[in-house]
Amino acid sequence: MNLKIFLLILLHEVCSTAEQILFKKGADNFKQHRFRHFKDFFLFLKKLLKTPIIWFAFILTGASWLIWFVVLAGTDLSIAIPVDSLQYVMILIASFIFLGERMNWKRVVGTIFILLGVLLVAKS
């Protein structure tokens, strides 16, 4: 893996972390939405697609996909996935800063365990 690929993966992570933050902000409008009938799902989708922040997130999705394709064409998934798992840390910190989510020791320990586990599974 060369520096170019590494920086591309990092850029991909920043884009998709920002994308997830925006998705969450959009989804927060639907905390009270109930899914009782089939039509509730359509209503959810309809309202969702009228939320501007979701469209900003889509643009970021497109950008991070394009970067990811470039990465995948130039390297192996077995190399790309371990580097990409840095995103667990990014999401944890970004959720705390931008969404005001709880960051207690259980969540930090849980995230670290998962990160290590993913690295081991991807490596073997």
Add this chain to the structure above:
Amino acid sequence: MKNIKNRLTLKVFFLIIITDVLESVAELFFKNGATATGMNNIGLHNFLEFTFKILSVPSLWIGILIYAVNFFVWMIILSRIELSVAFPIGSTTYIIVPILSIMFLHEKVFLLRWVGILLIIIGVYFISKSTENEPHKDEP
């Protein structure tokens, strides 16, 4: 009230597993699509060519279709629990794929992978615990 709704319920957990499985399938289609362009040294000079080429690959569009369904399920999940809970639990894909390959393909799984699976399970446990109620200052 606010905290109870943020709890990781079994229903939400299963939704996350569904998106995980779908996402790993989509990932395979994307990898297939990227390889199908036949290009492997992509820089600024041939980036547009790469973009046009990949848009004409069918497996890319199958991947995008799966992603569209996944997006919908993911938004339902995010309307129910915190992002820093939903996202790491998304890593259960790494457990599902090896377990399925043991069950159906009778594959041997190396010790290191078992350790990894165990670590992920412990991590998921801690994260689900982190959503439980704590004495909160805005609680009545």
